[in-house]
Amino acid sequence: MDQTRNNSTAEIETTVLGADEIILNMGPQHPSTHGVLRVKLKLDGERVAASECIIGYLHRGVEKIAEHRSYQQFAPYVDRMDYVAAVSNGLGYCEAVEKLLGAEAPPRARVVRTILTELQRIASHLVWLGTHALDIGALTPLFYCFREREEILKIFEKYCGARLTTHAFRIGGLQYETYDGFEEEVKRFCEDFSKRIEEYETLLTENRIWLGRTKGVGILNAADAIALGVSGPVLRASGVKWDIRKAAPYAAYDQYKFEIPVGKNGDTYDRYIVRMEEMRQSRLICLQAIENIPTGAIMARIGKVLKPPPGEVYHAIEAPKGELGYYIVSDGTTQPYRVRVRPPSFINLQAFDKMARGSLVADVVAIIGTIDIVLGEVDR
């Protein structure tokens, strides 16, 4: 009697209630996917059994466009990839073309580039922190983060007239001199900012809900991170102490003292701690740099028509999201033969499946946030 009853219950569950795995679609218009990311989840109850990211909604063919523009004309396009860190994109591209030309930006230009790029790193991390916290349910940090980011954008606007897609640098150096009061404003921001980070940390670091939502969530160990090509804060949170600013210094990073924060567990909480500490280190770099900006030219003598000798170069920088590389092939004409962008967001996003498998549906939102992707860069 019992046996038949059990059988019929099991039958009802599989036929009427359906205890099978289900497919859940997130996006592409879901607010927590930070743009147009679509994630297909295979769910076993509340657990993620498998996942697939569907991307390309924002594909504009940036690499193809590059082949039909001169080297200088393509420079503003790179700002439209990682559009929350346009300055970093520009730095990577300009330095790659300079390497291809065998030219180097003058010392003054390199220091100003370093300051603006580090401010951009802070701004990018602030967008990450605000939106990531918002996704998990903490509303307040978003307003605080955007308040401080606004100060950085004001500095950009005063410097070059644009706030987001700045095109702040030129191949060979800088277009504009710094404005009067630049150093004071950067200094004032940096001095103020240390108190602001304390504020964010008061809200989150020991917050029980925050700990519950981030500790042990989306774990990625060091071996997997390296095999999956992950870079930037995500890699460092897994315990790999590697930062291109130290490993192969560019701009003026070899002149400044700073630490590379690393995590231990490779979970969402460690990635949070690593990025918070990175903002502190960026602040220290800015403070050191404004103390002593060299005088002199801001533009190298490279001529108006750029014709790099035939050949190729790969140049990578530590963008806020990870290794941003430019592989440029020249055929000796004024237009690049091929520009390949090694996008940190695209490659880090591939690790999403590894991090999400076995976690709860509710954690998927935290994991997307912690990778810190920008779809403009994923899709290019």
Add this chain to the structure above:
Amino acid sequence: MPLDNELVQRFKARFGASIIEATLDRKQAIVLVAAAQWLEISKYCRDEEKFDYLADLTAVDWPKREKRFDLVANLYSFPKNERLRLKAHLGENETVSTLIPIWPVANWLEREIYDMFGIRFDGHPDLRRILLPEEWVGYPLRKDYDILTQDKAWVKENLGIESGQ
């Protein structure tokens, strides 16, 4: 500029004629290898030469050359803090072994190359387009694909317009 350092000598001792050429361009080492040995040489790079990180994998199209594609892998070594570029030439319909068993990161990178250049990777478990729609016809980063070209039939069917331009 030809390159002949200890690394290249070890490569040549191990793989002989499969190491076609080693050059230095803007102080960056480039080793051109035979496509047939792509997987073995990559495995050797990771295991013996400690190039444990595949930073990037991409392709370049040279339509006038007999073998039109360059397959380009940018490797990095954490222990040595060194970069190395591996290259192989591929003909139009030639396939090459996937690198997923060596570096799982190659999965999406190879899908992107397939999407943009139409190069096929043997043993890839999921070789589909990644950025363009699956039904799209044509490979946009090939040099004979004009910048204004698009799959008009796809655009008409899916977007309901004559042209996206």
